[in-house]
Structure formats: structure tokens, C-alpha cells
Amino acid sequence: MANIVIDRIRKSFGAFQALKEVSLTINDGEFVSLLGPSGCGKTTLLRIIAGLETSTSGDVRIGDRSIIGLVPKDRGLAMVFQNYAVFPHMTVYENVAFGLRMQKADDARVKAQVEKAAGLLHIEPYLDRYPNKLSGGQRQRVAVARALAVEPKVLLMDEPLSNLDALLRLEMRTELKTVLQSAGTTTIYVTHDQTEAMGLSDRIAVMHNGVVEQIGHPVEIYNHPATRFVGGFIGNPPMNFIKVPVSNGQVAAGAEQLATPKDVGNEIVLGLRGEAVELAPLPQGLEMKVRVAEPMGSHLLLTGSIHDQPVRVILPASETVKSGDTIGLKLDSKRITWLSPESGKSFPAVLA
Amino acid sequence: MTQNRPWIPYLLILPSVAFLALLFVVPLVQTIWLAVSDNGVPSLANAERMVTDINFTRSVKNTFLLTIVVVPVQIAIALAMGTMVAKVGRGRETILWIWTIPLGISDLAAGLVWLSILQNTGYFNSLLFSLGVIGRQASWLSYQTPVALFIAIAVAEIWRGTAIVMVIIVAGLNQVPKEFKEAAEIFGAGPWTRFWRITLPLIRPALQSALILRTVLAFEVFAVVYALGGRNFPVLVGEAYNWQNQNQNYSVAAAYAVLIMIISLAATLIYLKALKVDPERLP
Numbered sequence: 001m002a003n004i005v006i007d008r009i010r011k012s013f014g015a016f017q018a019l020k021e022v023s024l025t026i027n028d029g030e031f032v033s034l035l036g037p038s039g040c041g042k043t044t045l046l047r048i049i050a051g052l053e054t055s056t057s058g059d060v061r062i063g064d065r066s067i068i069g070l071v072p073k074d075r076g077l078a079m080v081f082q083n084y085a086v087f088p089h090m091t092v093y094e095n096v097a098f099g100l101r102m103q104k105a106d107d108a109r110v111k112a113q114v115e116k117a118a119g120l121l122h123i124e125p126y127l128d129r130y131p132n133k134l135s136g137g138q139r140q141r142v143a144v145a146r147a148l149a150v151e152p153k154v155l156l157m158d159e160p161l162s163n164l165d166a167l168l169r170l171e172m173r174t175e176l177k178t179v180l181q182s183a184g185t186t187t188i189y190v191t192h193d194q195t196e197a198m199g200l201s202d203r204i205a206v207m208h209n210g211v212v213e214q215i216g217h218p219v220e221i222y223n224h225p226a227t228r229f230v231g232g233f234i235g236n237p238p239m240n241f242i243k244v245p246v247s248n249g250q251v252a253a254g255a256e257q258l259a260t261p262k263d264v265g266n267e268i269v270l271g272l273r274g275e276a277v278e279l280a281p282l283p284q285g286l287e288m289k290v291r292v293a294e295p296m297g298s299h300l301l302l303t304g305s306i307h308d309q310p311v312r313v314i315l316p317a318s319e320t321v322k323s324g325d326t327i328g329l330k331l332d333s334k335r336i337t338w339l340s341p342e343s344g345k346s347f348p349a350v351l352a
Numbered sequence: 353m354t355q356n357r358p359w360i361p362y363l364l365i366l367p368s369v370a371f372l373a374l375l376f377v378v379p380l381v382q383t384i385w386l387a388v389s390d391n392g393v394p395s396l397a398n399a400e401r402m403v404t405d406i407n408f409t410r411s412v413k414n415t416f417l418l419t420i421v422v423v424p425v426q427i428a429i430a431l432a433m434g435t436m437v438a439k440v441g442r443g444r445e446t447i448l449w450i451w452t453i454p455l456g457i458s459d460l461a462a463g464l465v466w467l468s469i470l471q472n473t474g475y476f477n478s479l480l481f482s483l484g485v486i487g488r489q490a491s492w493l494s495y496q497t498p499v500a501l502f503i504a505i506a507v508a509e510i511w512r513g514t515a516i517v518m519v520i521i522v523a524g525l526n527q528v529p530k531e532f533k534e535a536a537e538i539f540g541a542g543p544w545t546r547f548w549r550i551t552l553p554l555i556r557p558a559l560q561s562a563l564i565l566r567t568v569l570a571f572e573v574f575a576v577v578y579a580l581g582g583r584n585f586p587v588l589v590g591e592a593y594n595w596q597n598q599n600q601n602y603s604v605a606a607a608y609a610v611l612i613m614i615i616s617l618a619a620t621l622i623y624l625k626a627l628k629v630d631p632e633r634l635p
Contacts, residue, residue, distance in 0.1 A: 052534050073540035085531035089553040089633040102540030130632045150539065 002063050002153035002186045003028045009058035011044055018044045020210040031180060031187045033197035036207035042190045043158055050079050050156050062154055077154040078147035082162060084139045086131045092142050093127040099150035117145040120179050137168045148183055157189045161196060173199055194234050206230045224337055228344035231271050237312035240272045243341060244307060253331050255284040261338050261347040271337035275314040277329040285328020293323045386606035398607040411586040419570040422509045426566055430517035434525045455515040463579025466508040495584040505585060508576045517562045524558020560627040568616045588612050
């Protein structure tokens with residue numbers, strides 16, 4: 001069993017706290033992304049797990065065995081680097097075989113494992129070549145094959161797709177998912193790209209300023225962000241946050257009254273996904289002043305304001321709204337996230 | 353702009369080409385001619401006179417011996433220095449600066465520094481005397497102590513000439529992204545394996561440059577030897593100097609010069625062949 005327990009890991013660089021007591025549990029065979037903007041500590045956390053960086057305090061356990069004091073090679077993990085780190089002076093075959101050679105595996109096993117990994121990543125035709133003759137995508141395949149060839153208990157990936165162009169990234173993403181699903185390896189995947197994290201992960205840990213703001217299933221994180229940061233970081237356009245007055249436990253959205261969580265003050269922040277609305281006639285709908293309307297083909301993107309606060313909403317492409325219009329919106333009450341104006345944290349979902 | 357005036361690059365390069373042609377190629381041709389002619393007629397008389405001279409065999413032997421001992425030690429020390437300094441965070445620049453100080457000292461001055469340490473009344477003897485190791489002045493640099501003299505010259509040469517190797521090696525090490533070493537570490541390579549299997553192959557071009565430069569310079573060794581050993585330790589350039597200045601025989605001196613050039617070229621070709629750098633296998 002290769003579940004990973006990250007137990008109150010802290011890391012300081014001088015006065016700067018890169019990680020402030022991060023705790024996470026990753027189940028055996030699970031694919032978890034560490035998602036966040038640059039400088040949030042995600043790569044530092046990954047490097048601590050790998051053993052390339054030391055933590056200031058805290059523990060990391062793989063399958064109930066503490067690995068924090070071990071050198072990287074004794075941790076039973078493999079890693080894929082952002083810039084591939086495929087050895088240029090070795091053929092693709094020797095690159096994929098590197099970990100096995102270090103384990104002093106016999107030639108028959110090396111050959112079998114290299115061929116298996118190469119087959120999974122479709123790099124058999126390049127086994128005799130040197131990496132410099134390969135494209136970025138092919139090199140990344142070599143890096144992944146090298147990692148899988150040792151059949152690691154845990155696979156760490158540090159922004160493995162960010163050096164690829166957009167089209168290739170999409171292709172590799174799909175392929176990675178297929179390969180890793182069949183390998184069943186516990187994977188920790190660092191990325192700043194939310195679509196990558198959403199598409200690949202069983203769970204996502206959203207990190208910000210050295211803390212995990214939320215960990216959960218991609219859809220859960222998307223629909224019910226735990227904090228204002230998570231809502232704003234995930235989704236394109238990001239979640240809208242509208243500060244609205246509360247009276248008698250209710251918020252008026254046009255003619256409709258929305259129930260708020262219990263025990264809130266006079267004001268609450270209404271977190272609204274751009275697509276959780278539909279067009280409604282005024283005055284029943286909530287009034288939105290449209291500043292710019294952008295037909296995107298697949299949908300219509302509207303930028304404007306509600307209660308004089310900036311919002312972005314998405315309507316079906318078939319709607320005809322023009323820049324400068326004032327429109328009414330009906331909100332999908334099930335998809336509203338209520339947040340505290342003071343702490344920025346969300347309230348538990350209100351059961352209708 | 354230069355597309356309209358394609359001669360501009362050539363014009364700008366011309367002075368340096370003319371300068372080198374005038375002050376390098378012409379003397380080179382003259383020297384070669386001087387070495388292989390006698391009274392304006394092609395002849396091997398000078399070469400013959402060179403090889404039959406009593407000091408010739410010794411100078412060839414000494415020069416090669418010195419090169420074979422000094423260059424590998426310098427490469428090894430430079431690799432160790434470069435690898436160590438790579439681990440240093442703060443103060444790295446200062447350490448490198450101090451390590452490169454010998455670069456700024458002329459070879460004759462370096463020889464004189466070591467002479468002041470190793471001569472009979474030098475610092476080394478004073479130290480040994482004060483420690484009670486020796487009872488009276490010991491001589492290290494005389495013709496009666498050839499081994500000590502050789503070691504003294506080798507040490508002085510290593511002290512003086514390692515910095516340039518280190519500079520080249522450090523530049524080479526800086527070109528190797530740290531991810532290569534990290535990847536090797538993750539996949540189970542220990543420090544020695546990382547050094548031999550990852551670092552060394554990746555700094556091959558720098559290693560090649562350092563070896564060529566240092567070997568060519570080692571065959572030209574002169575001032576340090578002259579300061580420490582005088583004619584007790586004949587080397588090729590020293591012999592050329594003696595034929596030129598003391599014997600006033602420019603032709604035999606030219607023959608020595610040509611011999612040194614041939615040895616240097618041969619060494620360079622051997623390195624280029626042995627340490628062939630395949631651009632395909634570089635980062």
C-alpha cells in the first residue's frame with residue numbers, strides 16, 4: 001500500500017514561510033494535483049516529498065513508513081521534471097533503463113521493463129536515438145517512461161506539461177491519464193494550470209501562500225470553493241463575488257428571495273459561477289448592466305456589473321445581448337456559494 | 353543595413369586579420385624556414401644538431417614528464433574545486449575570486465615566489481628547522497636532488513596553472529542544469545555515480561578545452577623552471593632560449609620552436625579525437 005501522509009510539514013527560507021503546516025493524505029493509487037499560483041509552495045512541497053529539499057519540521061510517510069530522513073533513492077519514488085531532465089548523453093533506451101541500472105537489475109529485466117514502458121508511451125521507434133533528436137513532447141514521453149520503468153510506488157510530477165505547446169499539452173494530458181490509470185501508481189502532480197488539474201485529478205489540493213486552502217474532487221472544488229481564493233483561482237471566467245445585503249435571513253435577487261445560511265450579519269458575499277444563470281425578464285430577474293458582450297461561438301461572454309460590482313456571466317450562444325444592454329438574470333440557487341465578507345471562507349452549502 | 357553594403361563586416365574584421373597575419377603567420381613561416389634551412393638551402397642540419405645535443409633527450413623527457421604529471425593533477429584539482437564551489441551558496445564569488453588569483457601572476461613571478469619558499473635560506477627550510485625536522489639547511493633545488501627539484505617545479509606549476517583549468521571547468525559545470533543531477537539522485541545514483549555517469553560526460557566540451565589549453569601551455573613551460581632549477585632541469589623552451597641567447601644559434605632555436613609546435617598540435621589532435629564531442633549528445 002502506498003498511501004502518502006503529509007503531516008504538518010513546514011518550510012521556512014529565512015524569515016519567509018514557504019509552507020505553513022501543510023497536512024494531506026493521499027490514498028493508494030490516487031492521483032492528486034497540487035494546484036496554485038507560482039510561489040504558493042506547491043513545488044517546494046513536492047521537492048520535500050522527493051527528498052530534494054529538507055523540511056523545517058513535520059513528517060512524510062509512505063505506506064506507514066516515515067521517509068523524511070531518507071535519501072531520495074531509498075524513498076521508492078520516481079519523478080518527472082518540468083524541463084524533462086532526460087540525459088542528453090544517453091540513448092532513449094539507456095534513459096528509460098537508468099533507474100533499473102541503478103538498482104542493478106539484470107539485463108533481461110531491464111529489457112522487459114524498458115520495452116513495457118516504451119510501449120505505454122509509444123516511444124519504441126526512438127529507443128536508439130539521442131534525446132536531442134526528439135521533440136519536446138517525445139522527450140516528455142521518455143521522462144515519463146523512465147519514471148514508470150522502475151514501477152515506483154509513488155510518482156511525482158512537477159509541471160510536466162508546461163513546456164509543451166497548447167495542442168501537444170492537450171494530447172499528452174489525455175494520454176497521461178490513460179497511462180497512469182492503467183499503471184495504478186499513486187501520483188502527486190504539481191501544476192498551475194487548472195484545466196490540467198481538473199482533467200487529470202481524482203482530487204485537487206488548492207494551495208495559496210503556503211497553505212492548502214481546499215482539497216477535494218475537481219467538481220466539488222469548482223462548485224463549492226472553500227474560500228474566495230479558490231473560487232477566484234478555479235474556473236474561467238473566475239467565480240463572481242457580489243456583496244449583498246441580508247434581511248431576515250434572505251437575499252433579494254430581483255423578485256426572488258434566496259435563503260442564506262443561518263447566523264450571518266447584515267451583509268454576505270454571493271459567490272456565483274458565470275454559467276449558473278439564465279436570462280429572465282426585468283423586474284423579476286436580478287439586474288445586470290452589460291458593459292461588453294463577447295460572442296465566443298460556443299457561448300456568449302458578458303462583462304458588466306450587478307449592484308455596481310464587476311461580474312462576468314456566460315449565456316448560451318443563441319442569446320442576443322448587446323454591449324450597453326441592461327438585462328435580468330435568474331440565479332440557479334443550488335449553485336450559489338455563500339461566503340463570509342470578513343474571513344472570505346464559504347459557508348456549508350444550504351440545503352434547499 | 354549591412355545588406356546594402358556587404359563589404360562592411362569584412363572591412364571591420366580586416367585590421368585584426370591583417371594584424372595576426374603580419375605578427376603571427378609571417379614569423380611562423382620565417383621560423384619554420386629558419387629551422388629547415390642552412391644558408392638559404394633546405395637542410396636538416398639544424399634538426400640534427402638539436403637532437404645530438406647533450407641536453408636534448410633530457411629536455412624532451414623532462415617536458416613530457418612534467419606534462420604527464422602536472423596536467424592530470426590540475427584537472428583533478430580543478431574538478432574537485434568546481435564541484436565543491438557548486439555546493440556553496442553565499443560567498444561563492446569571493447571564493448572563486450581568491451582561487452583565480454594565481455591567474456594574475458606572471459609565471460616568472462610565480463617561480464620567484466616558490467624560489468623564496470624553497471631556496472636554502474627559504475621559508476620551507478625555516479619551518480622545518482623550527483620544527484626540529486632538519487638540523488641545518490637542506491637543499492631542494494640542486495642537481496643533486498633531482499626528485500625534490502622535479503616535485504618543486506611540479507608543485508609550483510600546479511599552483512600557478514590550475515586556476516585557468518578551474519575557470520573553464522566551473523563554466524562547464526554551470527551549463528549543466530541541476531535537474532540532471534536531481535533526476536539521477538531520484539533514480540538511485542549515489543554521489544560518485546552522479547559524478548562519473550552524469551556530470552563528467554556533460555562537461556566534456558569544457559574538459560576538452562581545458563585539457564588542450566593546459567597541455568599546450570605545459571609543453572611551453574619555461575619561466576617557473578628557469579627560476580627554480582635554472583639549467584639543472586632542462587626543458588624544451590629553455591633549450592630554445594639557450595640556443596637563441598647564449599649560443600646565438602637562431603636556427604637550432606627555431607628547430608626547437610618548431611618541435612614544440614608539432615608536439616602541441618599532435619596533443620591537440622589526440623584530444624580532439626579521443627574526447628570527440630558529439631553536439632547531438634549535449635544538453
